[in-house]
Amino acid sequence: AQTVTQSQPEMSVQEAETVTLSCTYDTSESNYYLFWYKQPPSRQMILVIRQEAYKQQNATENRFSVNFQKAAKSFSLKISDSQLGDTAMYFCAFMNGSSNTGKLIFGQGTTLQVKP
Amino acid sequence: KAGVTQTPRYLIKTRGQQVTLSCSPISGHRSVSWYQQTPGQGLQFLFEYFSETQRNKGNFPGRFSGRQFSNSRSEMNVSTLELGDSALYLCASGRGSENTEAFFGQGTRLTVV
Numbered sequence: 001a002q003t004v005t006q007s008q009p010e011m012s013v014q015e016a017e018t019v020t021l022s023c024t025y026d027t028s029e030s031n032y033y034l035f036w037y038k039q040p041p042s043r044q045m046i047l048v049i050r051q052e053a054y055k056q057q058n059a060t061e062n063r064f065s066v067n068f069q070k071a072a073k074s075f076s077l078k079i080s081d082s083q084l085g086d087t088a089m090y091f092c093a094f095m096n097g098s099s100n101t102g103k104l105i106f107g108q109g110t111t112l113q114v115k116p
Numbered sequence: 117k118a119g120v121t122q123t124p125r126y127l128i129k130t131r132g133q134q135v136t137l138s139c140s141p142i143s144g145h146r147s148v149s150w151y152q153q154t155p156g157q158g159l160q161f162l163f164e165y166f167s168e169t170q171r172n173k174g175n176f177p178g179r180f181s182g183r184q185f186s187n188s189r190s191e192m193n194v195s196t197l198e199l200g201d202s203a204l205y206l207c208a209s210g211r212g213s214e215n216t217e218a219f220f221g222q223g224t225r226l227t228v229v
Binding site for chain 2: 050
């Protein structure tokens with residue numbers, strides 16, 4: 001069975017600084033996808049970034065980038081130039097690419113507060 | 117392009133009642149997944165539908181059921197509500213035959229009193 005672990009329940013960062021959120025996962029699958037979702041106080045779950053396991057290149061979306069270490073089963077999210085609007089709960093998630101059912105397995109989440 | 121639409125946004129029910137939640141996926145998407153989010157258990161997968169068929173089911177009691185219609189809209193039903201069913205229920209939309217990402221609706225906040 002796959003598991004996703006986020007070891008940082010809460011983090012804070014000053015506006016304009018950089019912060020890294022950690023995530024580790026466990027799987028025996030070779031075909032899978034990893035995601036970071038953001039959930040602001042509105043509760044809308046927003047897809048931040050997606051990584052395909054078979055791609056060695058780390059995914060990047062504007063100020064958001066990941067450090068994907070496949071052998072270590074680590075998938076951290078780096079937020080550069082943090083903005084007040086980045087304040088939210090962040091979830092790391094795993095999807096088995098072989099099952100095609102779209103089932104996501106989530107970590108427990110990290111609450112990020114960006115301070116002015 | 118419209119996003120994932122969940123209705124209603126908020127719901128208050130009494131123990132023992134039943135409830136039906138609705139989810140309309142992104143146009144063209146044929147897969148709908150449901151998740152329960154609680155402070156204690158986090159986000160847990162309920163089930164997933166594709167082309168009106170349930171393809172996968174999480175570890176929830178039979179009181180939780182769902183269905184999908186030919187237009188890909190999905191409903192989730194919870195019967196004999198318990199206090200512990202109070203949660204945010206999230207619906208996610210996917211392309212279908214090869215799901216490689218999921219897009220979420222705003223959720224339905226269910227409170228059981």
